[in-house]
Amino acid sequence: MEKIKQLQQDFADFMAGIDFGGEPKELYAPIAYTLLQSGKRLRPMLCLLANDLFGGDENEALWPALALETLHNFTLIHDDIMDKAPLRRGKETVYQKWNSNIAILSGDAMLTMALQFALKPKKGATIAALLGKVAREVCEGQQLDLNYETQTNVSIDEYLEMIRLKTAVLLASSLQMGALVANAKESDIQHVYDFGITMGMSFQLQDDILDLYSDVETFGKRHGGDIADNKKTYLYLKALELASEKDRKRLQQLFTLHMDHDEEEKIEEVKAIYDRLNVKEEVEKVIAEYDRKAFLALDAIDLPDERKVHLRTFAEMLSGRKK
């Protein structure tokens, strides 16, 4: 835990030394507002932990760590426009606080800044190429997510591919970049990437559960937002699979309703069906399986177990096994 806290502090200190200001202020104020909120810094931490795992120079890894955090926050700003999300981390979203034009443009500037940060380390060109690849994948995932809002016949496999692109690849790339600047060998970079993918799948499925089964104070977002937005999460797709003919029809009908309908009522009715079918427990089983695979990938890395302690601890914190 000491190592994790130290890396968190190092990243916070590093960010404190970066000037996110600039002119015109309408463009840069939303960037500072977004990046300087105290988020989980999950992606930077994965990058720094992977770099530490392979004995790399932390100064080289801080730049990709910042690039990843900036890229992630860019996606949030643009996604919040598309999802019409009023809250993020318990605060107003950029599009809500300013307007959607400013949110588009400051997001564009952030994507560009992410690239600029990625180019800073010695292996800048390679890191920037990876950043480009993962940024494309995240866009593809977000487009699939938008498609599935209106597409009626989404399969569980399609959903899993969507969250792989939208969430897991960025977590995996964070680990990959940290390992890469540390000059890890090819096979180990692949293992750490695989660890990130499976952990990312687990993380997103947990997020789906938290969206409905946690309260807004701890989660920082609108409660049941996925249901309100007709997002076909694993919960919903599993419920469809397990439901009686009557429940299935009702669920499908509820997931065509839009904001003119009473939102709270809709969320409560969907949640009641989920609870009756025990879909939360079903999703938890799938999460456990991803977690198991993640730790197998971690085991496969060609290093002594004691070196893997910090990354393992961090992943266990994320998967909620340890607080």
Place this chain on the structure above:
Amino acid sequence: MEKIKQLQQDFADFMAGIDFGGEPKELYAPIAYTLLQSGKRLRPMLCLLANDLFGGDENEALWPALALETLHNFTLIHDDIMDKAPLRRGKETVYQKWNSNIAILSGDAMLTMALQFALKPKKGATIAALLGKVAREVCEGQQLDLNYETQTNVSIDEYLEMIRLKTAVLLASSLQMGALVANAKESDIQHVYDFGITMGMSFQLQDDILDLYSDVETFGKRHGGDIADNKKTYLYLKALELASEKDRKRLQQLFTLHMDHDEEEKIEEVKAIYDRLNVKEEVEKVIAEYDRKAFLALDAIDLPDERKVHLRTFAEMLSGRKK
């Protein structure tokens, strides 16, 4: 002219060999739709001409040329959302043909693709860094442009700085990148950049004139769109400067009206004031001065005049001296 036509053909052939497709198709179709329209290919041409000027390898310059064209088209897609523009090059804009979410996301993917293309040549890291710098500047320029739509006291200097950022820097960077991959010396890279800035200023001021004084068939955009959008162009700012108290007040009043007002009537009334004050001729004087400075910068490049023929011819075509 042969050289210019040859480079145009080379770029067209190069683009024809690039696969702009991908999944999900909702993300990639707008990219192919935008990039495969027959635009002027101004930025790629400037990059290839500068590379040719300094005797560089055309294969190295084609990638930054494509990166620049992709970056430019990304800005058009996002700007068209912000400006609510229905037409671009005489065709429906992406946000109009699909929707604004798809336009945001496919624009994001294009910005990322621009980065990926920029990384391809031998000097990829340097080109990508320049692309990042210019992308930031273009965002800043667009934000100033948005600000000036509602800001009442815009000065002519502020306007010129806005168009420098929004338009001129990208043209200048196109020349700079072409010169850079051709290993031109520092002082010549600076001259060719300065040439691009002054030519770009001239180009944008001409565009302001064309927006009002050409017809939609040849221009491909809504006629008088700048007036409809209350864009404070050089024409407007010069008119304010030259106008009688009465005309000035009327102009300012007209430039607070929004779409609920009869658009055609507003455009005609503003145009009548401009014509009475001869502002078109005033802007043409400023354009001539920028053109003069542009050709001075071209003269300063440390190469025999005969090498500069193609770039000079291309610039003269742009400035409308030669057809």
